Amino acid sequence: MQPSPAEIARTLSAGHLPAVAHIACRPGPVPVRHVTDAQGRVLLLVPSEGTLAAALRPQDGNDDTALVLDIRDVPPMASSPTLGRVWVSGWAVQLTGDDARAAALDYADTDACGDLLDIGESQLLYRMDVAEVRYERNENLIEIDPDEYAEATPDPLRAVEFDLIADLADHHVEEMSDYVKRQLGPAAKPGDEPRVVRMDRYGFVVRMGKNRSARLAFPRPVTDRHDLAHLLHPILCRRCTASDSTAGHPAA
Numbered sequence: 001m002q003p004s005p006a007e008i009a010r011t012l013s014a015g016h017l018p019a020v021a022h023i024a025c026r027p028g029p030v031p032v033r034h035v036t037d038a039q040g041r042v043l044l045l046v047p048s049e050g051t052l053a054a055a056l057r058p059q060d061g062n063d064d065t066a067l068v069l070d071i072r073d074v075p076p077m078a079s080s081p082t083l084g085r086v087w088v089s090g091w092a093v094q095l096t097g098d099d100a101r102a103a104a105l106d107y108a109d110t111d112a113c114g115d116l117l118d119i120g121e122s123q124l125l126y127r128m129d130v131a132e133v134r135y136e137r138n139e140n141l142i143e144i145d146p147d148e149y150a151e152a153t154p155d156p157l158r159a160v161e162f163d164l165i166a167d168l169a170d171h172h173v174e175e176m177s178d179y180v181k182r183q184l185g186p187a188a189k190p191g192d193e194p195r196v197v198r199m200d201r202y203g204f205v206v207r208m209g210k211n212r213s214a215r216l217a218f219p220r221p222v223t224d225r226h227d228l229a230h231l232l233h234p235i236l237c238r239r240c241t242a243s244d245s246t247a248g249h250p251a252a
Contacts, residue, residue: 005142006148006151008084008086009086009135009152012073013034015034019033019069022067023066024066032044037107039150041128042130045124048124071085071086077162079207081205087134088130094126101119103125157200157225161198165199201218202217203216204216
């Protein structure tokens with residue numbers, strides 16, 4: 001099992017990665033701070049003075065502004081494959097009053113930054129309703145239904161993926177290598193030194209050699225970092241006698 005394109009798009013657009021905005025009838029692209037709320041709508045935190053605020057000001061006769069948010073994946077390690085790139089298109093409108101206060105709480109769920117305290121003064125908050133989502137990976141472009149995008153959820157491990165992989169590399173190389181070789185069986189070659197290079201709620205990718213990699217799946221999607229630790233405990237604790245089947249199996 002692997003993340004769906006809609007899940008990857010929600011993960012990339014969640015707010016943990018840098019983004020640029022292409023704004024209708026304005027020069028660009030322009031760097032922008034953003035998160036997505038539980039419905040997948042984009043929240044933009046914008047300085048009230050500057051290029052971005054001016055670009056988002058609606059043209060005469062309109063109350064919103066068309067834009068495209070462009071977000072590229074930043075792999076956790078130099079040897080990690082990229083998840084690709086996502087474009088989220090829609091119309092952004094400035095929020096004020098109760099709407100701005102409610103949206104600020106949604107923003108803080110992902111990024112509890114101090115600038116949220118200055119909304120309405122030095123900072124402005126915009127919400128973009130999503131009309132189109134495109135996901136690109138390995139030069140393949142996928143159009144994602146906006147409803148499927150809205151219903152998907154970001155991967156719960158993305159924000160801590162680097163820490164998880166670094167911990168395995170620093171403290172559990174031998175245990176993970178032995179486990180991966182057992183799971184791959186004959187597909188593992190002499191001299192292979194498996195290294196985990198990506199991780200998500202469904203499983204992990206290991207680099208076997210210069211041009212070889214494999215994906216192994218968990219028996220169920222994990223819900224958070226603590227759930228992952230529970231699932232990996234039989235592998236990482238050599239004194240444990242639990243069966244390997246409790247920890248995962250090769251993905252199809």
